[in-house]
Amino acid sequence: KKRVAILISGRGSNMVSLIEAARAPDYPAEIVLVLSNRPDAAGLARAQAAGIPARAVDHKAFPDRARFDAALQAELDAAGIELIVLAGFMRILTDAFVEAWSGRMINIHPSLLPLFKGTHTHERALEAGMRLHGCTVHYVVPELDAGPIVAQAAVPVLPGDDADSLAARVIVQEHRLYPQAVALIASGGAVLDGGRVRFAERARAAEDAL
Ligand code: GAR
Secondary structure (H helix, E strand, C coil): CEEEEEEECCCCHHHHHHHHHCCCCCCCEEEEEEEECCCCCHHHHHHHHCCCCEEECCHHHCCCHHHHHHHHHHHHHHCCCCEEEECCCCCCCCHHHHHHCCCCEEEEECCCCCCCCCCCHHHHHHHCCCCEEEEEEEECCCCCCCCCEEEEEEEECCCCCCHHHHHHHHHHHHHHHHHHHHHHHHCCCEEEECCEEEECCHHHHHHHCC
16 A cells, blocks of 8 residues: 555645545555644644544744755655645645655645636636636646646536635535545556656456456
8 A cells, every 4th residue: 555645734624535535445545644734733633533643844943945845854754655645735845845756746726727726716716707616636746736637526616606605515526536536546547657647548458358
């Protein structure tokens, strides 16, 4: 099983869905560490309640981003982490850290990328008059929210929606999509290859075997 660390900054609902999925005996990843850049993140207590080692690496305790990232790296090394899963982690990582984890770090973003990078995605989707919205799992690259796409889920935008009702519809899909995408990557079903996602041709292989 791939040794996974989840990085959070807040409530950690995606983290909980990943921890629950990883309880299945045949799940190809194990969640061995949760880190938060915010000591007050509600997700830390939720991880500990689930029996997962969870620690804060308070970004305010470091003079610059490089030294914060070095502290993260030390925690990840100590735990033998092979894949980083960002789940509501709201801190920009240095290019050096991102490059060091190239192909081994993914993020979930609450929009159908490449639309609505950054924050306040639900408000902006409504403002733009979108009839569809959703979430995206992507590999992390130095440019924010711009990495190669692994998986997406779409939801309708309904008459009368506000940002909260739309966010509630999207997060249901996040909780379904992220455990699937992590399993796909952890099992080798998707790899980053020359800046593109290469998907294993499992379906074809199964057909050929008939
Ligand atoms: C999720 O909607 C996630 O997609 C988003 O923050 C929320 C975290 O919720 N991530 C980003 O905006 C990343 N820039 P959670 O803490 O309950 O999983």
